[in-house]
Amino acid sequence: MVADAVLRARGIAKRFGSVQALADVDLDVREGEIVALAGENGSGKSTLARILAGVISPDGGVIELDGSATRFSTPRHALDNGVAIVTQELTAVPQLSIAENVVLPALRRPTTFVTQTRFARTAWPYLEQVGLDAQPLAPFHLLAPGRRELVEIAKALATKPRVLILDEATTRLPDPEQLFVLVEELCAHGTAAIVITQRLREIRRLAHRAVVLRDGRVAGELARGELDDDRLTRLMVGRDLGGFFHKVRRERGAPVLEIDGIVTDRAPAPVSLRVHAGEIVGVAGLVGSGRSELLETVAGVRRRHGGEVRIAGRSVRSGSVAAALAAGAALVPEDRRLQGLVAGASVYENIAMTGWRPFALRHAERERRRAAQSVEQFRIRCSSVDADVATLSGGNQQKVVFARCASRRPRVLLLDEPTRGVDVGAREEIYRLIADLVAAGTGVLLASSDLPELLGLADRILVLCEGEQAGELTAAEASEERIVLLAGGGRVGAAA
Amino acid sequence: MSDGAVGKLAERHAGRAAAAAKRVALQYVGVGIVLIAITAYLSATQTNFATWDNARIILSQQAVLMIVAVGLTFVLIVGGLDLSMGGMLGLAGVITWELTKRGVPVWGTIVLVVVGGFVVGAATNGFLIAKLNLSFLVVTLGTGGAFAALALIITQGQTQSLLSSRGLQTIGSGGLGALPWIVVVSVGLLALSALVLRYTGFGRMVYATGGNQEAARLAGIDVVLVRLVVYGLSSALAATAGVLEAAHLASANPQSGQTIVLDAAAAVLIGGTSFMGGSGTMLGTFLGVLFLGVLSNGLTRLDISAYWNGFVTGAVLIFALLVDRLRFRAR
Secondary structure, X not given: OHHHEEEEEEEEEEEEOOEEEEEEEEEEEEOOOEEEEEOOOOOOHHXXXXXXXXXXXXXXXXXXXXXXXXXXXXXXXXXXXXXXXEOOOOOOOOOOEHHHXXXXXXXXXXXXXXXXXXXXXXXXXXXXXXXXXXXXXXXHHHOOHHHHHHHHHHHHHHOOOOEEEEEOOOOOOOOHHHHHHHHHHHHHOOOEEEEEOOOHHHHHHHXXXXXXXXXXXXXXXXXXXXXXXXXXXXXXXXOOHHHHOOOOOOOOOOEEEEEEEEOOOOOOOOEEEEEEOOXXXXXXXXXXXXXXXXHHHHOOOOOOOOOEEEEOOEEOOOOOHHHHHHHOEEEEOOOHHHHHOOOOOEHHHHHHHHHOOOOOXXXXXXXXXXXXHHHHHOOOOOOOOOOEHHHOOHHHHHHHHHHHHHHOOXXXXXXXXXXXXXXXXXXXXXXXXXXXXXXXXXXXXXXXXXXXXXXXXXXXXXXXXXXEEEEEEEOOOOOHHHHHHHHOOOOHHHOO | OOHHHHHHHHHHHHHHHHHHHHHHHHHOHHHHHHHHHHHHHHHHHOOOOOOHHHHHHHHHHHHHHHHHHHHHHHHHHOOOOOXXXXXXXXXXXXXXXXXXXXXXXXXXXXXXXXXXXXXXXXXXXXXXXXXXXXXXXXXXXHXXXXXXXXXXXXXXXXXXXXXXXXXXHHHHHOEEOXXXXXXXXXXXXXXHHHHHHHHEHHHHHHHHHHHOHHHHHHOOOOHHHXXXXXXXXXXXXXXXXXXXXHHHHOEEOOOOOOOHHHHHHHHHHHOOOOOOOOOOOHHHHHHHHHHHHHHHHHHHHXXXXXXXXXXXXXXXXXXXXXXXXXXXXXX
């Protein structure tokens, strides 16, 4: 059977800075086969997918297509060989029309004569195929967030791929089932598919075979008959899930964060919410649902349009980070490189930063000393507190951001995707840090796209859909299915 | 395709026309309002404003700027900026003089200067920005300074006469019927560029690269090559403008391009092209250039000091930006 693999990867390795993202990974896909690539956040799934599609080049290893070794140096090269990818991040050109985005990969020669009408005609069958009923010539950016993914899928289909890679393509789709049917149909006609997802249900539903990655290595492989949640989870996490999240049951105290009818930049409707001391409240929702906006509005990064925010009983002025900090709120932002850290500055400076005042002198020695304590407490692995923070691994960078927030002894900790791009070991340590802070009476508002993480940590989960409060689930009620349903605009009652 | 499918497609197209018209109307609303208002006011108050003669004068005065603005439109759509166009313009004029002096025939001179402009622009700006990913601001500031200096070195800072070349004078002062050659060439280049942007694979690659470079790369577009060629084009167009200006003035002034990039940028941005890349049209650039021309023509007619030109241009530029922001908010 192995002989007729369309695509075969051997010994793929890739390193980003100090993080070994992939080490010696093998993968085969056969004609008409649907292979699920499973693994936790940061396990290297996306890196592998991007290497297979020529988006990034590996440090080592071989990719064979129909038995002959190739090296995809560019996406063009991969596309020409019939490998198409739908990536996790949207990769459309917002200003162009929907149709033009779909046919973009077919735009091969600079001298071809093209018209928008022709684009529409070419793109139309593929848009039909993915079930997108929209003006093909409307600009892409006018499309509702939940439907943008369909354009990406149509774009991949339009290249008539032999190997179709779907990297978390379902996370933003309101109705993934439609896509599953489509993928099965394609595969019945000989297309090979590599599907990346964190949702075990989807793996069970779709995959002929699952390859599980953990910390950049193949942790194991499961045939269709062996695809049950227990086996998958064990391979993905490599340990007992219960202890992993360091979940502690705590008496909930007085409310530390009271949000009353605030309207954020993204949300058309007001959002209200209470977070009590010692409680973790999760915020779930699709990309573009306003999760980050909610946290950033509470943290004063964005102005709010109406409503009130009280932190530890004190009303906080809109749009002032300083006021939110002074009241006891600390934000661990979504993108640590863009929003969280100052690359080029040292570890201790990054930790001490929130203590700086424009007209006050700094005590560098004291800052170093305190940072050294944090480094020890949070087990941040760095050569010294003077090391450039950019040289740390993703997980340790994130712990620096945590250390800065914790140093202010916050009443409310606002966590936006706290473990994105963090390896499993560091994730567990971050969960332990969260548990310690919660045990000390901090209230946590946690926004995450990682559903197992939300389910594992949160006492309650608020689900946002297009900026509106779609529902609230207690830890007992919450399940991946229910969250996905609410986030996609469905009602819980309609689940069955 | 089945009948039903075709019907559905036709239906979509009908809706598209209306939507497209609305988008176009919105896109030019800023410069459009101001241009119409000024034109209407001048037509009503000035006896000689709304005449063919005056239109020809305005277009002739704007011809060089228009060509530079066309080049800059490409660069802005691809998400960059080319500050070296002024230096290239001056250098091209000087090289034209140098070649003419050495007896190279007119057409040979033009081809050499324009092709040379493309090669130099692609090899310097294009290579450094597209291939090595250096900052376009710094690179084009540097090369622009170097081009301008070369022009000064060659001429020792003196403006050189081109009166000896009959061919250049025909181009600079002659015309196709009532239309001066410089107007024909500048409007022709603009129209050609508009077609290239809209109807060729290359044009669409320029939009895609400027709109989202990573998306374009993932779609298999050679973004390095696209950006390289665009910087070549902007230099070639600056060189064309330089030859044309030298021919029109019958002299090569090494410092002639000093402020033109700022004016061209104003025209292009007033015309609705985004500084962020990925959107913009040649029609907008045409309106922007026309606006600057009507403005300076009008100020002269109203006996207002030409020094006010820059002030009004600046104000309108910021106004256009505000309109753009409102448009962005509205959607």
